[in-house]
Amino acid sequence: MLDRHIRPLIDPVLNRLGARVAHHGISANEVTLAGLGFGLAAALMLALGLPGVLALVPLLIGRVLDGLDGAVARASGGKSEFGGYLDLLCDFAFYGAVPLAFALREGGNAPAAAFLLAAFYVNGASFLGYAALAAKRGIETTAQGVKSLYYSAGLLEGTETVLFFVALCLWPEAFRPLALGFGLLCLVTATARALMARRVFGGA
Numbered sequence: 001m002l003d004r005h006i007r008p009l010i011d012p013v014l015n016r017l018g019a020r021v022a023h024h025g026i027s028a029n030e031v032t033l034a035g036l037g038f039g040l041a042a043a044l045m046l047a048l049g050l051p052g053v054l055a056l057v058p059l060l061i062g063r064v065l066d067g068l069d070g071a072v073a074r075a076s077g078g079k080s081e082f083g084g085y086l087d088l089l090c091d092f093a094f095y096g097a098v099p100l101a102f103a104l105r106e107g108g109n110a111p112a113a114a115f116l117l118a119a120f121y122v123n124g125a126s127f128l129g130y131a132a133l134a135a136k137r138g139i140e141t142t143a144q145g146v147k148s149l150y151y152s153a154g155l156l157e158g159t160e161t162v163l164f165f166v167a168l169c170l171w172p173e174a175f176r177p178l179a180l181g182f183g184l185l186c187l188v189t190a191t192a193r194a195l196m197a198r199r200v201f202g203g204a
Contacts, residue, residue: 002159010067018071028073028080032087035065039094042169047101052169059169063162066091095120098165102175112179119183119190126190126197127152133201152196154189156182 021031039062045055069087073079096117103113130152134140164182168175 001155001157003157006159011071014068014071015074018068018073019075021068022072022075026072028069028076028083029086031065031069031072032083032090035062035069036090036094038062038065039090040097043094043097043101046098046169046172047104049105052172056166056169059165062094063165066094092124095124095161098168099179102168102172102179105172106175109175109179112176112183116179116183116186119186123154123156123186123190123193126193127154130193130197133197137201152193154193156185156189 022028038058042055042057042059042062045058046052066087069083070079073083099113099116099120103110134152164178167178171178
């Protein structure tokens, strides 16, 4: 929901920084993997019970790198299909690592973490399914930035997810209500996307 408003603000900065990174011979895929590394480091810190504020540092660095890899790709001659695939794979790995970290941090978090992971799974399936159908129809969009696949808009997008993870780092003791609330919103997003898919692509 917020991505289309945030992208015009951050893309010029990322594009300038991406050009500098590419100039030094660093590939977009290397930036993607570095972003995943920082994200997993944040998850590990949370799993070990360290203060969430400390985990916030690598988490934010990882998210900045996640936004930077596309700019590096464009500065290096354009996006690649594998680069888009790797970026999405790393995003899903990071998204799954955070709920797992809180389940390991405190056993009582496990039910809420399981619900959140299930909601991520359903929302991710709705997203990827829509992208596959859009690719089949040749439908494209740049509303959420230049991507390797179709990014369907929704109630929850990248910006909202980052803000959610920041909240978890700032208030780790509130994981259960935050996870339940965000999980429910993920399911609302998936439902809305499914209804939109039916309207756009047709169905009985």
